[in-house]
Amino acid sequence: MKWDESPVIVTVAPVGAEVTRDNHPRVPYTPEEIAASSLEAIAVGAAVVHLHAREPDGTPSGDPALFAEAIQLIRKTSDAIIMVSTGGAVWMTIEERTRSLETNPDMCSLETGSMNFGDDLFLTSRPDSITSAKMAYARGITPEIELFDVGHAVAAARMLREGHLRAPLNVNLVLGVPGGIDPEPEAISALLRPLPDNVRWSVTAIGRHQRRLLALAVLMGATGVRVGFEDNVYLRKGQRAGSNAELVSDICGLIKEVGRRIASPQEARNLLCISKEN
Ligand code: KMH
Numbered sequence: 587m588k589w590d591e592s593p594v595i596v597t598v599a600p601v602g603a604e605v606t607r608d609n610h611p612r613v614p615y616t617p618e619e620i621a622a623s624s625l626e627a628i629a630v631g632a633a634v635v636h637l638h639a640r641e642p643d644g645t646p647s648g649d650p651a652l653f654a655e656a657i658q659l660i661r662k663t664s665d666a667i668i669m670v671s672t673g674g675a676v677w678m679t680i681e682e683r684t685r686s687l688e689t690n691p692d693m694c695s696l697e698t699g700s701m702n703f704g705d706d707l708f709l710t711s712r713p714d715s716i717t718s719a720k721m722a723y724a725r726g727i728t729p730e731i732e733l734f735d736v737g738h739a740v741a742a743a744r745m746l747r748e749g750h751l752r753a754p755l756n757v758n759l760v761l762g763v764p765g766g767i768d769p770e771p772e773a774i775s776a777l778l779r780p781l782p783d784n785v786r787w788s789v790t791a792i793g794r795h796q797r798r799l800l801a802l803a804v805l806m807g808a809t810g811v812r813v814g815f816e817d818n819v820y821l822r823k824g825q826r827a828g829s830n831a832e833l834v835s836d837i838c839g840l841i842k843e844v845g846r847r848i849a850s851p852q853e854a855r856n857l858l859c860i861s862k863e864n
């Protein structure tokens with residue numbers, strides 16, 4: 587299939603670990619709120635949900651029961667792909683971060699290296715990354731590698747060569763986290779350069795260049811793009827989005843505007859080879 591014939595997989599990241607209700611009063615916290623916000627986003631075009639969990643007061647959590655409740659509610663009415671985070675929050679241990687794998691998701695995010703994350707350290711040693719990948723594959727969960735900087739792509743390519751990761755690899759290029767690669771057009775090719783040609787890649791961009799960079803990614807043939815409160819609460823400069831669904835709807839409009847289609851959950855499953863067994 588030519589690059590522009592393949593539909594674009596839109597991922598919604600409705601909550602993350604850093605954004606709070608001080609940033610936006612509608613950031614979902616409880617499993618019910620996270621599921622409801624995800625389902626609204628799925629209804630307008632999201633095919634993948636990238637999930638974090640929160641305590642009822644908004645504190646990020648690795649508690650599998652909180653993940654499981656949100657997942658169960660989403661799956662009741664949707665076949666969207668469920669991806670749990672194993673990145674968690676910067677202060678979590680790798681054990682806390684990987685408890686989300688106990689919840690039978692379709693996919694998980696996976697870090698292949700460490701970085702400064704704003705003023706914090708976000709640490710993932712190579713042995714922890716290898717162990718997390720092993721845990722995911724053992725449960726039939728497909729990893730998506732989060733590439734915040736070029737070294738993470740180099741490390742992922744090495745893990746692939748050594749058999750710790752399986753081809754074709756799914757990666758998400760994350761542009762603009764302070765401490766990671768900067769949100770510039772060249773960042774896309776810099777992060778893809780160390781990886782094999784058959785990599786399936788999506789793009790996440792933090793901050794004011796988000797729409798432009800996602801449009802560029804779509805025109806460069808990206809497999810997918812990601813939006814949601816985890817990455818940005820603004821639609822435009824000074825204009826906060828009303829909801830995760832509004833961010834998804836906006837990016838779907840942009841994708842269609844530049845001539846590509848939106849992947850349904852089933853098309854996304856076919857493109858990423860994710861069965862519905864879960
Ligand atoms: N909250 C960040 C420290 C992931 O989900 O894998 C890590 C993160 C990446 O959100």
Ligand code: ZN
Pocket residue numbers: 599602603636638671673674695816
């Ligand atoms: Zn995340």
